[in-house]
Amino acid sequence: MEAPQEVARPTTRVSSTKPAARRRSDLTGLIFLLPFLIAYALFLIWPIILGFRMSLFNWSLVSGGASEFLGLENYRELFGDPVFWSSMWHTVLFTLLSTPPLVLIALVLAMLVNRVTFAQWFFRFSFFAPFVLPVSVVALIWIWLFQPGYGLINSYLTSLGLGEVGWLTDENVAMITVVIVTVWWTVGFNFVLYLAGLQEIPRDLYDASAVDGAGALAQTRWVTIPMLSRTTVLVVVLQILASLKVFDQIYVMYTQGGLNYPVTRPIVGYVYDQGFTSYRVGYGSAMSYVFFVIILAVSVIWFAVARRREGNA
Amino acid sequence: MEAGAAPPRTRNAPTGSRWRSAIASGLAFGVLLVLAIIWLVPLAWAVDTALKPESETIAIPISWVSSNFTLDAFRQVLDAGNILRWYFNSALTSVIITVVVVLLASLAAYAFSRVPFRGRGVLFWVVLAGIMIPPQILIVPLFTEMNTFGFINTYQGIILPQIASPIAVFIFKQFFDGLPHELEDAALVDGASRFRIYWQIFLPLSRPAMAAVAIFTFVISWNYWLWPFIALTGTNMMTIPVGLATVQSAYGIHNAQIMASAVLGGLPLLIVFLFFQRQIVQGIAGTGLKG
Numbered sequence: 001m002e003a004p005q006e007v008a009r010p011t012t013r014v015s016s017t018k019p020a021a022r023r024r025s026d027l028t029g030l031i032f033l034l035p036f037l038i039a040y041a042l043f044l045i046w047p048i049i050l051g052f053r054m055s056l057f058n059w060s061l062v063s064g065g066a067s068e069f070l071g072l073e074n075y076r077e078l079f080g081d082p083v084f085w086s087s088m089w090h091t092v093l094f095t096l097l098s099t100p101p102l103v104l105i106a107l108v109l110a111m112l113v114n115r116v117t118f119a120q121w122f123f124r125f126s127f128f129a130p131f132v133l134p135v136s137v138v139a140l141i142w143i144w145l146f147q148p149g150y151g152l153i154n155s156y157l158t159s160l161g162l163g164e165v166g167w168l169t170d171e172n173v174a175m176i177t178v179v180i181v182t183v184w185w186t187v188g189f190n191f192v193l194y195l196a197g198l199q200e201i202p203r204d205l206y207d208a209s210a211v212d213g214a215g216a217l218a219q220t221r222w223v224t225i226p227m228l229s230r231t232t233v234l235v236v237v238l239q240i241l242a243s244l245k246v247f248d249q250i251y252v253m254y255t256q257g258g259l260n261y262p263v264t265r266p267i268v269g270y271v272y273d274q275g276f277t278s279y280r281v282g283y284g285s286a287m288s289y290v291f292f293v294i295i296l297a298v299s300v301i302w303f304a305v306a307r308r309r310e311g312n313a
Numbered sequence: 314m315e316a317g318a319a320p321p322r323t324r325n326a327p328t329g330s331r332w333r334s335a336i337a338s339g340l341a342f343g344v345l346l347v348l349a350i351i352w353l354v355p356l357a358w359a360v361d362t363a364l365k366p367e368s369e370t371i372a373i374p375i376s377w378v379s380s381n382f383t384l385d386a387f388r389q390v391l392d393a394g395n396i397l398r399w400y401f402n403s404a405l406t407s408v409i410i411t412v413v414v415v416l417l418a419s420l421a422a423y424a425f426s427r428v429p430f431r432g433r434g435v436l437f438w439v440v441l442a443g444i445m446i447p448p449q450i451l452i453v454p455l456f457t458e459m460n461t462f463g464f465i466n467t468y469q470g471i472i473l474p475q476i477a478s479p480i481a482v483f484i485f486k487q488f489f490d491g492l493p494h495e496l497e498d499a500a501l502v503d504g505a506s507r508f509r510i511y512w513q514i515f516l517p518l519s520r521p522a523m524a525a526v527a528i529f530t531f532v533i534s535w536n537y538w539l540w541p542f543i544a545l546t547g548t549n550m551m552t553i554p555v556g557l558a559t560v561q562s563a564y565g566i567h568n569a570q571i572m573a574s575a576v577l578g579g580l581p582l583l584i585v586f587l588f589f590q591r592q593i594v595q596g597i598a599g600t601g602l603k604g
Binding site for chain 1: 333334337338341342344345348349352353354355356358359362370371372373374375416417418420421423424425428429430431433436440443445446447449450451452453454455456457458473474476477479482507511532535536538539543553554555556557558560561568571572574575578579582583585586587590593594597598
């Protein structure tokens with residue numbers, strides 16, 4: 001996802017061609033692009049426009065369309081809706097709780113795997129394999145692990161003399177449970193990004209610092225971590241964006257395993273509930289738009305930071 | 314934590330540091346082994362449960378071993394038939410999506426990379442901006458749109474919203490940009506059409522990019538849950554991720570069968586991953602794709 005500097009490159013070929021050839025070239029380009037652009041317009045751009053239109057109406061899924069124009073009324077209602085705010089808070093809380101472990105554990109795993117010379121593929125497989133599993137498989141397995149009594153985790157806790165934990169139901173624990181499941185499921189992605197970053201650090205840096213008398217610890221602190229800073233920015237931003245979109249695992253663990261939904265329901269979950277359970281699609285669209293603006297803001301801040309860093313380098 | 318240091322180099326190193334380095338490596342290996350086991354336990358426990366007779370799944374205290382391991386749960390799940398149908402639905406939609414994504418994205422990328430047309434730069438930015446659109450915000454209007462087309466609970470309803478992939482265009486364009494211009498100059502002089510150059514020169518040469526895009530698209534669409542979950546209403550139209558998220562209510566308390574379903578649901582992609590580990594890992598490392 002690096003910035004596409006390529007686009008601006010002047011194409012000398014164009015300037016030298018004649019008008020007729022140029023028109024033909026325009027046409028050729030359009031023909032090549034058309035299939036993609038039609039799909040792009042129909043299934044990405046149009047829903048965004050339609051969504052905005054819907055957000056201005058009292059639009060219901062059952063009555064089949066726009067009934068009454070509300071202007072910004074949906075948005076005004078949104079900001080006074082306590083469930084909207086609590087859902088927003090759950091999304092933010094999940095992002096705050098999940099991002100640090102998903103970045104740090106990935107970094108530690110990558111540094112360790114990069115260090116060993118034996119059975120690397122096995123470790124790569126172990127940590128990354130969960131990432132390729134569908135959400136429902138992940139949810140079913142963890143619901144089973146989190147059961148009271150015969151659940152593996154509570155069973156081990158009991159045999160250690162510790163009390164059982166209501167992983168899925170306890171309102172103080174449910175969000176932690178979602179974080180644990182998510183770390184297990186997706187840390188492999190960040191791990192792979194870090195592994196690639198580590199392999200790009202030139203060997204000479206370690207050799208040179210060793211000559212200067214740096215031990216392994218000092219090398220980690222003064223060579224490895226600084227050299228990974230670009231990767232870290234990428235990992236952190238992608239993780240924040242991914243965490244803000246959380247919904248799937250929460251919803252499946254709720255419907256299939258009785259996860260405490262009122263204390264975990266994220267903003268995407270509230271959009272879903274309003275749109276498809278209460279059939280208030282206008283209201284749901286307004287919520288989607290507010291959420292979209294937040295996601296865009298994070299992306300734009302990242303672009304700005306990335307630009308400045310490149311400028312300074 | 315000495316993990317970040319470079320792998321040990323014994324040549325020229327004083328004996329003391331060689332020993333320290335070996336110990337550090339050993340330590341790293343030990344820690345990793347423990348962590349790998351923690352990561353694999355959930356999968357192992359799922360398989361273990363699926364292999365037990367139903368009555369033993371809720372025994373307290375729990376046990377990893379059973380006097381009579383059995384494949385009954387797998388047999389029952391497969392006999393019930395739903396999961397086979399879901400495999401078919403998932404395979405059909407994922408394969409079609411993958412083929413169409415590769416075609417549309419590579420065609421568009423060829424134009425962006427090689428055909429000098431007006432508005433190219435602007436259009437490319439418009440396409441790139443699509444990377445920032447989270448699919449989650451589209452679900453409500455997309456449902457309304459697909460509903461007007463009459464595509465709810467159909468294959469095309471699942472496939473169509475997934476065929477425009479801006480990130481795939483980006484990956485193909487980067488790859489095409491790296492191919493030398495001499496490649497098509499000779500062909501153009503000989504009067505070959507742009508399409509022939511794309512089809513007979515660029516596509517065959519772009520196999521690495523195509524592999525990355527195809528495998529990634531396949532994995533993502535196979536696993537895609539949110540949209541199919543909304544758009545599919547009938548059990549026999551469901552894909553694996555959607556169908557598996559209904560088994561709790563379907564099987565009640567049959568724990569072994571639920572775990573057998575989970576194992577069967579995860580198996581195809583674990584196999585895909587075993588075969589294409591390098592491409593998947595490189596695909597992520599190269600582009601930072603995330604669902």
